[in-house]
Amino acid sequence: MSKAMLEIFYDAAEKVNSAAINAWKAQGKKIVGNTCSYVPAEIFHAAGILPVRLRGIETDNMAVGDTYFGPYICSFPKCILQLAGEGRFAFLDGAVITPGCDAMRRLDECWRKAGEDIPGIVPPFFYYFDVPHKTAPHGLDWFKEEIRRLIQAVEQHFHLSITHEALRASIRQYNQGRRLLKQLEDLRATPEAGITGADAFAVAVAGTVLPREEYNSRLAELLQVLEQNLPAVADGKKRLLTMGSISDDMDLIRLIEGHPKALVVAENLCFGVRYEGPELEENGDPVAAMAQGYLGKSTCPRMYGKYQERLDILKQTIARAKVEGVILQNIRFCDLHGSENSLFQRDLEAMGIPCLKIEREYGPLTEKGRIKMRLDAFLRQL
Numbered sequence: 001m002s003k004a005m006l007e008i009f010y011d012a013a014e015k016v017n018s019a020a021i022n023a024w025k026a027q028g029k030k031i032v033g034n035t036c037s038y039v040p041a042e043i044f045h046a047a048g049i050l051p052v053r054l055r056g057i058e059t060d061n062m063a064v065g066d067t068y069f070g071p072y073i074c075s076f077p078k079c080i081l082q083l084a085g086e087g088r089f090a091f092l093d094g095a096v097i098t099p100g101c102d103a104m105r106r107l108d109e110c111w112r113k114a115g116e117d118i119p120g121i122v123p124p125f126f127y128y129f130d131v132p133h134k135t136a137p138h139g140l141d142w143f144k145e146e147i148r149r150l151i152q153a154v155e156q157h158f159h160l161s162i163t164h165e166a167l168r169a170s171i172r173q174y175n176q177g178r179r180l181l182k183q184l185e186d187l188r189a190t191p192e193a194g195i196t197g198a199d200a201f202a203v204a205v206a207g208t209v210l211p212r213e214e215y216n217s218r219l220a221e222l223l224q225v226l227e228q229n230l231p232a233v234a235d236g237k238k239r240l241l242t243m244g245s246i247s248d249d250m251d252l253i254r255l256i257e258g259h260p261k262a263l264v265v266a267e268n269l270c271f272g273v274r275y276e277g278p279e280l281e282e283n284g285d286p287v288a289a290m291a292q293g294y295l296g297k298s299t300c301p302r303m304y305g306k307y308q309e310r311l312d313i314l315k316q317t318i319a320r321a322k323v324e325g326v327i328l329q330n331i332r333f334c335d336l337h338g339s340e341n342s343l344f345q346r347d348l349e350a351m352g353i354p355c356l357k358i359e360r361e362y363g364p365l366t367e368k369g370r371i372k373m374r375l376d377a378f379l380r381q382l
Contacts, residue, residue, distance in 0.1 A: 197264025
Protein backbone atom coordinates (compact mmCIF):
# COMPACT_ATOMS: atom_id res chain seq x y z
CA MET A 1 0.00 0.00 0.00
CA SER A 2 1.56 3.28 -1.13
CA LYS A 3 1.52 6.61 0.69
CA ALA A 4 -0.04 8.18 -2.39
CA MET A 5 -3.09 5.94 -2.00
CA LEU A 6 -3.72 7.34 1.48
CA GLU A 7 -2.90 10.94 0.61
CA ILE A 8 -6.44 11.86 -0.48
CA PHE A 9 -7.84 10.52 2.82
CA TYR A 10 -5.29 12.36 4.97
CA ASP A 11 -5.80 15.62 3.08
CA ALA A 12 -9.54 15.45 3.76
CA ALA A 13 -9.03 14.37 7.37
CA GLU A 14 -6.44 16.98 8.37
CA LYS A 15 -7.36 20.21 6.55
CA VAL A 16 -10.30 22.56 6.98
CA ASN A 17 -9.93 23.70 3.38
CA SER A 18 -9.11 20.35 1.82
CA ALA A 19 -8.37 19.71 -1.83
CA ALA A 20 -11.77 18.03 -2.19
CA ILE A 21 -13.61 21.07 -0.84
CA ASN A 22 -11.65 23.46 -3.05
CA ALA A 23 -12.27 21.31 -6.14
CA TRP A 24 -15.99 21.13 -5.39
CA LYS A 25 -16.25 24.91 -4.98
CA ALA A 26 -14.23 25.47 -8.15
CA GLN A 27 -17.06 23.75 -10.04
CA GLY A 28 -19.54 26.25 -8.64
CA LYS A 29 -21.26 23.67 -6.46
CA LYS A 30 -22.76 24.17 -2.99
CA ILE A 31 -21.46 22.93 0.37
CA VAL A 32 -23.46 22.60 3.60
CA GLY A 33 -21.77 21.78 6.89
CA ASN A 34 -23.34 19.95 9.82
CA THR A 35 -22.36 19.31 13.41
CA CYS A 36 -23.71 15.85 14.12
CA SER A 37 -23.89 12.30 12.81
CA TYR A 38 -27.69 12.39 13.17
CA VAL A 39 -28.03 14.71 10.16
CA PRO A 40 -28.87 12.55 7.10
CA ALA A 41 -26.14 13.24 4.53
CA GLU A 42 -28.33 11.65 1.86
CA ILE A 43 -30.59 14.72 1.81
CA PHE A 44 -27.78 16.96 0.60
CA HIS A 45 -26.27 14.38 -1.71
CA ALA A 46 -29.66 14.00 -3.39
CA ALA A 47 -29.74 17.78 -3.89
CA GLY A 48 -26.29 17.86 -5.52
CA ILE A 49 -24.86 19.56 -2.42
CA LEU A 50 -21.70 18.34 -0.67
CA PRO A 51 -22.37 17.59 3.02
CA VAL A 52 -19.35 18.00 5.30
CA ARG A 53 -18.96 17.57 9.04
CA LEU A 54 -17.90 20.80 10.73
CA ARG A 55 -14.67 20.46 12.66
CA GLY A 56 -12.38 22.53 14.85
CA ILE A 57 -9.02 21.32 13.56
CA GLU A 58 -6.23 23.87 12.99
CA THR A 59 -7.52 26.10 15.80
CA ASP A 60 -4.64 27.97 17.46
CA ASN A 61 -6.45 30.36 19.83
CA MET A 62 -9.82 30.92 21.49
CA ALA A 63 -10.35 34.67 21.16
CA VAL A 64 -13.73 34.32 19.46
CA GLY A 65 -14.77 31.06 21.15
CA ASP A 66 -14.20 32.37 24.67
CA THR A 67 -15.93 35.67 23.91
CA TYR A 68 -19.26 34.07 23.05
CA PHE A 69 -19.14 30.76 24.91
CA GLY A 70 -17.08 31.52 28.00
CA PRO A 71 -14.29 29.30 29.38
CA TYR A 72 -16.18 26.52 31.17
CA ILE A 73 -17.65 24.53 28.31
CA CYS A 74 -16.64 21.81 25.85
CA SER A 75 -13.86 23.04 23.55
CA PHE A 76 -15.23 21.35 20.40
CA PRO A 77 -18.05 23.83 19.60
CA LYS A 78 -15.78 26.66 20.74
CA CYS A 79 -13.19 25.62 18.15
CA ILE A 80 -15.88 25.53 15.45
CA LEU A 81 -17.02 29.03 16.41
CA GLN A 82 -13.42 30.22 16.47
CA LEU A 83 -12.83 29.06 12.91
CA ALA A 84 -16.14 30.57 11.81
CA GLY A 85 -15.17 33.89 13.39
CA GLU A 86 -11.84 33.81 11.56
CA GLY A 87 -13.61 33.27 8.23
CA ARG A 88 -12.21 29.77 7.81
CA PHE A 89 -15.64 28.44 6.80
CA ALA A 90 -16.10 30.91 3.96
CA PHE A 91 -16.64 27.96 1.61
CA LEU A 92 -19.94 27.11 3.34
CA ASP A 93 -23.23 27.88 1.62
CA GLY A 94 -25.08 26.58 4.64
CA ALA A 95 -24.77 25.00 8.08
CA VAL A 96 -27.05 22.67 10.05
CA ILE A 97 -26.76 22.77 13.85
CA THR A 98 -28.20 20.04 16.08
CA PRO A 99 -28.70 19.63 19.86
CA GLY A 100 -26.22 16.76 20.15
CA CYS A 101 -25.64 18.13 23.64
CA ASP A 102 -26.30 21.47 25.33
CA ALA A 103 -22.94 22.89 24.24
CA MET A 104 -23.71 22.05 20.61
CA ARG A 105 -27.21 23.49 20.97
CA ARG A 106 -25.65 26.73 22.17
CA LEU A 107 -23.42 26.82 19.06
CA ASP A 108 -26.52 27.86 17.11
CA GLU A 109 -27.23 30.92 19.25
CA CYS A 110 -23.53 31.81 19.79
CA TRP A 111 -22.77 31.65 16.05
CA ARG A 112 -25.78 33.85 15.27
CA LYS A 113 -24.76 36.32 17.99
CA ALA A 114 -21.16 36.43 16.76
CA GLY A 115 -22.52 37.10 13.27
CA GLU A 116 -24.00 40.39 14.56
CA ASP A 117 -20.49 41.56 15.44
CA ILE A 118 -18.45 39.85 12.70
CA PRO A 119 -20.26 40.35 9.38
CA GLY A 120 -20.36 37.48 6.91
CA ILE A 121 -19.56 34.57 9.22
CA VAL A 122 -23.11 33.13 9.30
CA PRO A 123 -23.75 31.09 6.11
CA PRO A 124 -26.78 32.09 3.99
CA PHE A 125 -28.57 28.86 4.90
CA PHE A 126 -28.37 28.44 8.67
CA TYR A 127 -30.69 25.78 10.04
CA TYR A 128 -31.46 24.25 13.44
CA PHE A 129 -32.25 20.54 13.10
CA ASP A 130 -33.86 19.06 16.18
CA VAL A 131 -33.17 15.45 17.19
CA PRO A 132 -35.26 13.50 19.74
CA HIS A 133 -33.60 11.86 22.74
CA LYS A 134 -35.65 8.65 22.51
CA THR A 135 -36.11 6.02 19.80
CA ALA A 136 -39.66 5.18 20.90
CA PRO A 137 -42.37 5.31 18.19
CA HIS A 138 -43.31 8.90 19.03
CA GLY A 139 -39.63 9.87 18.77
CA LEU A 140 -39.33 8.29 15.33
CA ASP A 141 -42.49 10.08 14.18
CA TRP A 142 -41.06 13.38 15.44
CA PHE A 143 -37.75 12.70 13.67
CA LYS A 144 -39.52 11.92 10.39
CA GLU A 145 -41.21 15.29 10.57
CA GLU A 146 -37.88 17.01 11.30
CA ILE A 147 -36.39 15.30 8.23
CA ARG A 148 -39.31 16.43 6.07
CA ARG A 149 -38.91 19.99 7.34
CA LEU A 150 -35.19 19.94 6.57
CA ILE A 151 -35.83 18.66 3.04
CA GLN A 152 -38.40 21.39 2.48
CA ALA A 153 -36.04 24.08 3.83
CA VAL A 154 -33.22 22.92 1.54
CA GLU A 155 -35.56 22.87 -1.46
CA GLN A 156 -36.86 26.38 -0.75
CA HIS A 157 -33.49 27.98 -0.04
CA PHE A 158 -31.55 26.43 -2.90
CA HIS A 159 -34.47 26.48 -5.37
CA LEU A 160 -34.44 22.79 -6.23
CA SER A 161 -36.48 19.63 -5.82
CA ILE A 162 -35.41 16.56 -3.84
CA THR A 163 -37.38 13.57 -5.13
CA HIS A 164 -37.86 10.23 -3.42
CA GLU A 165 -36.04 8.61 -6.35
CA ALA A 166 -33.01 10.85 -5.77
CA LEU A 167 -33.06 10.10 -2.03
CA ARG A 168 -33.18 6.35 -2.66
CA ALA A 169 -30.24 6.66 -5.09
CA SER A 170 -28.28 8.59 -2.43
CA ILE A 171 -29.12 5.98 0.19
CA ARG A 172 -27.64 3.33 -2.12
CA GLN A 173 -24.44 5.37 -2.53
CA TYR A 174 -24.03 5.86 1.22
CA ASN A 175 -24.86 2.22 1.92
CA GLN A 176 -22.05 1.22 -0.41
CA GLY A 177 -19.65 3.30 1.67
CA ARG A 178 -21.00 1.74 4.86
CA ARG A 179 -20.37 -1.75 3.48
CA LEU A 180 -16.84 -0.81 2.41
CA LEU A 181 -16.02 0.58 5.86
CA LYS A 182 -17.36 -2.62 7.40
CA GLN A 183 -14.91 -4.56 5.21
CA LEU A 184 -12.10 -2.34 6.50
CA GLU A 185 -13.16 -3.05 10.08
CA ASP A 186 -13.21 -6.78 9.35
CA LEU A 187 -9.61 -6.55 8.09
CA ARG A 188 -8.56 -4.68 11.23
CA ALA A 189 -10.06 -7.49 13.32
CA THR A 190 -7.73 -10.08 11.76
CA PRO A 191 -4.53 -11.14 13.58
CA GLU A 192 -2.49 -9.10 11.06
CA ALA A 193 -4.74 -5.99 11.38
CA GLY A 194 -3.48 -4.90 7.96
CA ILE A 195 -3.56 -1.14 8.57
CA THR A 196 -2.56 1.20 11.38
CA GLY A 197 -5.20 2.84 13.49
CA ALA A 198 -4.12 6.28 12.24
CA ASP A 199 -4.49 5.28 8.59
CA ALA A 200 -7.86 3.64 9.21
CA PHE A 201 -9.11 6.67 11.14
CA ALA A 202 -8.02 9.01 8.35
CA VAL A 203 -10.04 6.88 5.93
CA ALA A 204 -13.12 7.03 8.16
CA VAL A 205 -12.91 10.78 8.85
CA ALA A 206 -12.42 11.47 5.12
CA GLY A 207 -15.87 9.97 4.57
CA THR A 208 -17.35 13.05 6.28
CA VAL A 209 -15.71 15.35 3.72
CA LEU A 210 -15.15 13.68 0.34
CA PRO A 211 -17.87 13.51 -2.33
CA ARG A 212 -19.47 10.11 -1.83
CA GLU A 213 -18.80 8.64 -5.26
CA GLU A 214 -15.11 9.52 -5.02
CA TYR A 215 -14.91 8.22 -1.47
CA ASN A 216 -16.45 4.87 -2.39
CA SER A 217 -14.12 4.48 -5.36
CA ARG A 218 -10.97 5.33 -3.37
CA LEU A 219 -11.95 3.09 -0.46
CA ALA A 220 -12.74 0.14 -2.76
CA GLU A 221 -9.31 0.56 -4.36
CA LEU A 222 -7.62 0.62 -0.95
CA LEU A 223 -9.45 -2.51 0.19
CA GLN A 224 -8.47 -4.37 -2.96
CA VAL A 225 -4.80 -3.65 -2.29
CA LEU A 226 -5.05 -4.64 1.37
CA GLU A 227 -6.90 -7.87 0.67
CA GLN A 228 -4.29 -8.93 -1.89
CA ASN A 229 -1.44 -8.46 0.58
CA LEU A 230 -2.52 -7.86 4.18
CA PRO A 231 0.38 -6.28 6.13
CA ALA A 232 1.10 -7.75 9.57
CA VAL A 233 1.10 -4.43 11.42
CA ALA A 234 -0.19 -5.97 14.68
CA ASP A 235 2.84 -8.18 15.24
CA GLY A 236 3.75 -8.06 18.96
CA LYS A 237 1.58 -5.02 19.72
CA LYS A 238 -1.24 -4.56 22.19
CA ARG A 239 -4.61 -4.29 20.43
CA LEU A 240 -6.46 -1.19 21.64
CA LEU A 241 -9.87 0.38 21.14
CA THR A 242 -10.47 4.14 21.43
CA MET A 243 -13.86 5.63 22.23
CA GLY A 244 -15.69 8.46 23.95
CA SER A 245 -16.16 12.15 23.17
CA ILE A 246 -16.20 13.51 19.66
CA SER A 247 -12.74 13.34 18.13
CA ASP A 248 -11.42 13.88 14.63
CA ASP A 249 -7.89 14.45 15.88
CA MET A 250 -5.37 12.37 13.96
CA ASP A 251 -2.66 13.37 16.41
CA LEU A 252 -4.45 11.60 19.27
CA ILE A 253 -4.33 8.28 17.39
CA ARG A 254 -0.72 8.98 16.36
CA LEU A 255 0.15 9.68 19.99
CA ILE A 256 -1.26 6.32 21.06
CA GLU A 257 0.45 4.44 18.25
CA GLY A 258 3.68 6.33 18.87
CA HIS A 259 4.25 3.78 21.61
CA PRO A 260 6.10 0.80 20.07
CA LYS A 261 3.70 -1.68 21.70
CA ALA A 262 0.37 0.02 20.81
CA LEU A 263 -1.96 -0.47 17.86
CA VAL A 264 -5.51 0.89 17.59
CA VAL A 265 -7.53 -1.91 15.94
CA ALA A 266 -11.01 -0.50 16.58
CA GLU A 267 -12.77 2.69 17.62
CA ASN A 268 -16.19 3.92 18.65
CA LEU A 269 -16.11 7.60 17.75
CA CYS A 270 -18.78 9.58 15.90
CA PHE A 271 -16.20 10.81 13.38
CA GLY A 272 -15.17 7.25 12.68
CA VAL A 273 -17.00 4.09 11.77
CA ARG A 274 -19.79 4.86 14.25
CA TYR A 275 -20.68 7.91 12.16
CA GLU A 276 -21.67 5.72 9.23
CA GLY A 277 -24.10 3.68 11.29
CA PRO A 278 -26.17 0.78 9.97
CA GLU A 279 -27.26 0.40 6.37
CA LEU A 280 -30.53 2.12 5.48
CA GLU A 281 -33.49 0.48 3.78
CA GLU A 282 -33.11 1.15 0.04
CA ASN A 283 -36.74 0.60 -0.95
CA GLY A 284 -39.96 2.20 0.22
CA ASP A 285 -40.26 5.59 1.89
CA PRO A 286 -36.76 7.16 2.08
CA VAL A 287 -37.78 9.49 4.91
CA ALA A 288 -38.81 6.51 7.05
CA ALA A 289 -35.58 4.74 6.07
CA MET A 290 -33.45 7.71 7.15
CA ALA A 291 -35.37 8.16 10.40
CA GLN A 292 -35.00 4.50 11.32
CA GLY A 293 -31.37 4.29 10.23
CA TYR A 294 -30.09 7.47 11.85
CA LEU A 295 -32.18 7.46 15.02
CA GLY A 296 -33.20 3.82 15.44
CA LYS A 297 -29.77 2.50 16.40
CA SER A 298 -28.56 4.14 19.61
CA THR A 299 -24.83 4.84 19.46
CA CYS A 300 -24.58 8.07 21.45
CA PRO A 301 -25.03 8.73 25.19
CA ARG A 302 -27.37 11.62 24.34
CA MET A 303 -30.05 8.96 23.76
CA TYR A 304 -32.04 8.01 26.84
CA GLY A 305 -32.40 4.49 28.21
CA LYS A 306 -29.99 2.78 25.80
CA TYR A 307 -26.84 2.22 27.86
CA GLN A 308 -27.13 -1.57 27.84
CA GLU A 309 -27.55 -1.55 24.07
CA ARG A 310 -24.42 0.57 23.66
CA LEU A 311 -22.49 -1.69 26.06
CA ASP A 312 -23.53 -4.78 24.10
CA ILE A 313 -22.31 -3.20 20.83
CA LEU A 314 -19.02 -2.34 22.51
CA LYS A 315 -18.58 -5.88 23.85
CA GLN A 316 -19.19 -7.30 20.38
CA THR A 317 -16.54 -4.99 18.90
CA ILE A 318 -14.04 -5.94 21.61
CA ALA A 319 -14.59 -9.64 21.01
CA ARG A 320 -14.47 -9.36 17.21
CA ALA A 321 -11.26 -7.27 17.10
CA LYS A 322 -9.62 -9.17 20.00
CA VAL A 323 -9.13 -5.92 21.90
CA GLU A 324 -6.75 -6.12 24.88
CA GLY A 325 -7.31 -2.65 26.31
CA VAL A 326 -9.78 0.23 25.97
CA ILE A 327 -8.93 3.93 25.99
CA LEU A 328 -11.92 5.97 27.19
CA GLN A 329 -11.39 9.64 26.42
CA ASN A 330 -13.68 12.58 27.03
CA ILE A 331 -13.40 16.28 26.39
CA ARG A 332 -13.33 18.37 29.56
CA PHE A 333 -16.86 19.49 30.57
CA CYS A 334 -18.45 16.70 28.47
CA ASP A 335 -20.98 15.39 30.97
CA LEU A 336 -22.47 12.83 28.57
CA HIS A 337 -19.31 10.93 27.69
CA GLY A 338 -17.57 11.68 30.99
CA SER A 339 -20.38 10.00 32.92
CA GLU A 340 -20.89 7.10 30.51
CA ASN A 341 -17.15 6.39 30.28
CA SER A 342 -17.16 5.75 34.03
CA LEU A 343 -19.96 3.21 33.57
CA PHE A 344 -18.11 1.55 30.70
CA GLN A 345 -14.92 1.39 32.78
CA ARG A 346 -16.81 -0.22 35.66
CA ASP A 347 -18.49 -2.86 33.49
CA LEU A 348 -15.55 -3.63 31.19
CA GLU A 349 -13.04 -4.00 34.00
CA ALA A 350 -15.50 -6.32 35.76
CA MET A 351 -15.21 -8.47 32.61
CA GLY A 352 -11.40 -8.39 32.85
CA ILE A 353 -10.84 -5.77 30.12
CA PRO A 354 -8.33 -3.10 31.25
CA CYS A 355 -9.39 0.52 30.67
CA LEU A 356 -7.61 3.87 30.65
CA LYS A 357 -9.89 6.87 31.26
CA ILE A 358 -8.56 10.23 30.04
CA GLU A 359 -10.03 13.72 30.29
CA ARG A 360 -8.63 16.13 27.72
CA GLU A 361 -9.27 19.18 25.60
CA TYR A 362 -10.45 18.82 22.03
CA GLY A 363 -8.04 18.28 19.15
CA PRO A 364 -5.33 20.91 18.80
CA LEU A 365 -5.52 21.69 22.52
CA THR A 366 -4.72 18.12 23.63
CA GLU A 367 -2.14 17.96 26.43
CA LYS A 368 0.15 15.47 24.75
CA GLY A 369 2.79 15.07 27.46
CA ARG A 370 0.32 14.16 30.21
CA ILE A 371 -1.56 11.73 27.97
CA LYS A 372 1.65 10.08 26.78
CA MET A 373 2.77 9.52 30.38
CA ARG A 374 -0.53 7.89 31.34
CA LEU A 375 -0.54 5.80 28.17
CA ASP A 376 2.96 4.50 28.91
CA ALA A 377 1.84 3.43 32.40
CA PHE A 378 -1.29 1.77 30.99
CA LEU A 379 0.66 -0.26 28.41
CA ARG A 380 3.11 -1.42 31.08
CA GLN A 381 0.12 -2.80 33.00
CA LEU A 382 -1.03 -4.67 29.91
